[in-house]
Amino acid sequence: MADNDIETVIVGGGAAGIAAARRLKNAGMKCLIVEARSRLGGRAWTVADPSGLPVDLGCGWLHSADRNPWVAIAEEQKKTIDKTPPPWRRPSLPLGFPPGGQRDFLKNQEEFFARVGERAQQEPDVAAAELLTPGGQWNNLINAIATYISGVELDRVSARDFDNFDDTGVNWRIVEGYGATIAACGDSLPVKLDCPVRRIDHSGKRIKIETAVGTIEADQIIVTVPTTVLAESHGFFAPSLPDKIKAAQNLPLGLADKLFLSLEQAEEFEKDSRLFGASDRTATATYHLRPFGRPQIEVYFGGRCAADLEVTGDDAFFDFAVSQLVGLLGSKFAQRVKPIRIHRWRADPFARGSYSYAIPGMADERAVLAAPVDGRLFFAGEACSRGDFSTAHGGWNTGLAAAEQVLRARKRA
Numbered sequence: 001m002a003d004n005d006i007e008t009v010i011v012g013g014g015a016a017g018i019a020a021a022r023r024l025k026n027a028g029m030k031c032l033i034v035e036a037r038s039r040l041g042g043r044a045w046t047v048a049d050p051s052g053l054p055v056d057l058g059c060g061w062l063h064s065a066d067r068n069p070w071v072a073i074a075e076e077q078k079k080t081i082d083k084t085p086p087p088w089r090r091p092s093l094p095l096g097f098p099p100g101g102q103r104d105f106l107k108n109q110e111e112f113f114a115r116v117g118e119r120a121q122q123e124p125d126v127a128a129a130e131l132l133t134p135g136g137q138w139n140n141l142i143n144a145i146a147t148y149i150s151g152v153e154l155d156r157v158s159a160r161d162f163d164n165f166d167d168t169g170v171n172w173r174i175v176e177g178y179g180a181t182i183a184a185c186g187d188s189l190p191v192k193l194d195c196p197v198r199r200i201d202h203s204g205k206r207i208k209i210e211t212a213v214g215t216i217e218a219d220q221i222i223v224t225v226p227t228t229v230l231a232e233s234h235g236f237f238a239p240s241l242p243d244k245i246k247a248a249q250n251l252p253l254g255l256a257d258k259l260f261l262s263l264e265q266a267e268e269f270e271k272d273s274r275l276f277g278a279s280d281r282t283a284t285a286t287y288h289l290r291p292f293g294r295p296q297i298e299v300y301f302g303g304r305c306a307a308d309l310e311v312t313g314d315d316a317f318f319d320f321a322v323s324q325l326v327g328l329l330g331s332k333f334a335q336r337v338k339p340i341r342i343h344r345w346r347a348d349p350f351a352r353g354s355y356s357y358a359i360p361g362m363a364d365e366r367a368v369l370a371a372p373v374d375g376r377l378f379f380a381g382e383a384c385s386r387g388d389f390s391t392a393h394g395g396w397n398t399g400l401a402a403a404e405q406v407l408r409a410r411k412r413a
């Protein structure tokens with residue numbers, strides 16, 4: 001397809017961009033995904049460990065799996081769905097965190113979620129941290145879990161947005177990788193890789209998409225780049241779109257990073273079990289032992305803890321994990337684990353974080369971000385979703401919605 005022949009350009013080839021392009025291509029439109037990276041998938045990214053096992057450095061869980069469109073796509077691709085209940089739905093190993101304490105913690109966390117739910121209906125919106133019990137014994141751990149959910153501590157999250165998150169509680173996985181499934185879904189789509197967009201000039205009749213390797217023209221555009229990238233890209237739109245940039249700033253990406261470790265004598269642990277590094281502080285990692293029964297540990301870091309470690313480098317994550325594991329399992333345990341892979345999502349120039357949250361008072365900015373401009377600039381990406389934000393199915397749904405908006409706009413024109 002000649003570049004001057006294109007009707008719709010989709011900026012970004014993650015879950016949202018792939019969904020949009022698939023819908024438009026099926027409708028017979030000439031569309032093109034313009035992607036900065038040398039691969040499709042964005043924050044969905046499966047890589048192979050040294051023995052060839054797939055590991056997901058980005059999304060791994062099919063959240064709300066009973067209504068998640070990626071389940072059917074994975075099945076179409078003949079991939080294997082694993083329905084083992086996730087470790088956070090079962091008791092964790094009692095090391096350093098006895099069962100009675102775990103029950104007490106879960107009760108307190110449920111009560112906290114209920115207070116957030118009640119407060120979310122009232123004005124004004126507040127930071128979710130305001131709903132913690134003052135001086136509560138489990139506040140630090142509730143906050144640590146929040147850094148895995150939102151990528152940020154509760155003092156920075158809108159209670160209303162936190163409550164808007166709509167999850168059915170059914171969580172499955174794809175054995176061959178969520179990232180591999182999403183990337184494969186884009187296989188037959190028209191894509192230009194290694195092509196970062198620098199500016200979108202929408203002053204003329206045709207929109208000019210200025211990239212690092214030349215200018216592409218289109219009638220419509222769907223922008224799916226992550227909010228923090230959008231907020232930091234000065235002069236991205238010409239003429240400028242201050243409402244969009246402000247919305248992106250109010251919906252920044254929090255940070256969650258995953259470190260994969262190989263584990264010797266893994267059978268000592270139950271398949272898909274979990275260990276908290278500590279239960280008395282926010283700056284802690286959690287350890288998913290033997291994911292899919294594999295001889296690995298998947299370590300989760302979130303919020304300021306992850307941000308501080310990112311500044312020091314990859315080794316800092318490994319050192320942090322080993323020191324917590326040795327504290328719980330004894331000094332010999334250090335010899336049983338080796339680093340496989342980590343990706344620092346804050347340092348990634350085309351992500352700048354992991355998933356979006358709304359700062360207090362800003363939950364409604366998701367609708368502002370998602371609103372079309374002039375009937376020819378459209379917006380998608382997980383941050384545009386009211387209830388499925390921060391997820392890959394949220395990305396898919398918003399991409400599909402933006403494609404439908406394009407089709408309706410073309411009918412009207």
Ligand SMILES: Cc1cc2nc3c(=O)[nH]c(=O)nc-3n(C[C@H](O)[C@H](O)[C@H](O)COP(=O)(O)OP(=O)(O)OC[C@H]3O[C@@H](n4cnc5c(N)ncnc54)[C@H](O)[C@@H]3O)c2cc1C
Nearest residue numbers: 012014015016036042043059060061197381382391392395
């Ligand atoms: C560690 C981690 C764990 C996660 N766990 C889960 C999980 O278990 N379940 C779940 O559902 N979700 C999870 N997520 C979130 C999920 O991965 C994302 O919400 C989803 O992939 C976002 O899709 P998207 O299309 O909105 O954005 P992206 O995937 O970020 O796609 C945007 C695309 O735009 C490209 N781009 C950026 N700038 C430019 C530019 N200037 N020009 C051209 N292209 C550009 C990017 O390279 C990217 O490919 C996780 C994310 C991370 C990082």
